[in-house]
Amino acid sequence: MTDPRDEFLAKWQLTFPVLVAETDQAQVWRVVQADGRFAALKLYRRSDRGNETHGSSLLRLWQSRGAVRIVQDEKSAVLMDWLDGPSLGDLARAGRPDAALAVLAKIAGRLHHAPVVKDAELKPLHEVFDPMFSCQFSLNCPSDFRRDMVRAMHLARTLLTSQPIATALHGDLHPDNVILTDDGPRVFDAKGYLGDPAFELANALRHPKGMVELVRQRSQIERCLTLYSSAMNVSSERLAQWAAAKCALSIFWRADGQIKHDNEADLLHLLLEIVDQ
Ligand SMILES: Nc1ncnc2c1ncn2[C@@H]1O[C@H](COP(=O)(O)OP(=O)(O)O)[C@@H](O)[C@H]1O
Ligand SMILES: [Mg+2]
The missing domain is CATH 3.90.1200.10 (Aminoglycoside phosphotransferase (APH), C-terminal lobe)
Structure with missing residues (x-):
């Protein structure tokens, strides 16, 4: 069986994954997209994403108001712009x-x-x-x-x-x-x-x-x-x-x-x- 990370790396043409955060619910990887730009790949352990099921659809609706841009969004994975800077x-x-x-x-x-x-x-x-x-x-x-x-x-x-x-x-x-x-x-x-x-x-x-x-x-x-x-x-x-x-x-x-x-x-x-x- 393919590792879920490898599945999404291949599907969305992402390379050079670096793990930046890991919690009970998900892992966040910094990856490089085909155009050379960084992105953040959030991989959930559950395909219903636990208590974040509808989070990325709301972020999409809020994109013009200061929410991160969602690039891809599917089952247990979300790909979004890499945000560079301090929190x-x-x-x-x-x-x-x-x-x-x-x-x-x-x-x-x-x-x-x-x-x-x-x-x-x-x-x-x-x-x-x-x-x-x-x-x-x-x-x-x-x-x-x-x-x-x-x-x-x-x-x-x-x-x-x-x-x-x-x-x-x-x-x-x-x-x-x-x-x-x-x-x-x-x-x-x-x-x-x-x-x-x-x-x-x-x-x-x-x-x-x-x-x-x-x-x-x-x-x-x-x-x-x-x-x-x-x-x-x-x-x-x-x-x-x-x-x-x-x-x-x-x-x-x-x-x-x-x-x-x-x-x-x-x-x-x-x-x-x-x-x-
Ligand atoms: N789009 C992003 N760009 C840069 N760093 C990110 C991005 N998304 C998540 N991270 C990093 O990963 C950490 C965990 O991601 P987050 O989505 O906040 O998950 P959690 O539910 O574990 O808090 C964040 O605190 C941040 O450091
Ligand atoms: Mg957080």
């Missing part, structure tokens, strides 16, 4: 978080300045959250953490049943999914969800990656809530609620069965305190 996460980690997050907010506003034609089948937010509602806690899960998780699940249910409009959502818009190229910032790695626009930058409250202390500063969270809610034209209270709900969802995804402890338990607690203010 917004790199910029933040190099000491310029305010500049990075301002660009993130701006590009979110640009993606969402008008609704896109919904010819892509996107995954409704309730389908994304549903599995969390039947989560299990381990006997030694600390009671405070368990209480916070239950509270966040309750918030999530309330948010899901009170969504004002259903918008096409990137679903994972954070600084490491935006690269600053010479032609401007480019967004990639979309999940392709459908739901409340207040969800769109909720996950960004858990980022930039690796900046654990900054992410947990109350003043930073409040600044981001103001910045992001204004960029998306949504209520900052609702955005804070989605942030807590998404933090709980990420904890659930990582738990792999039973929830016991998690490095973001403190962040979840802080976000819930801010929701209650």
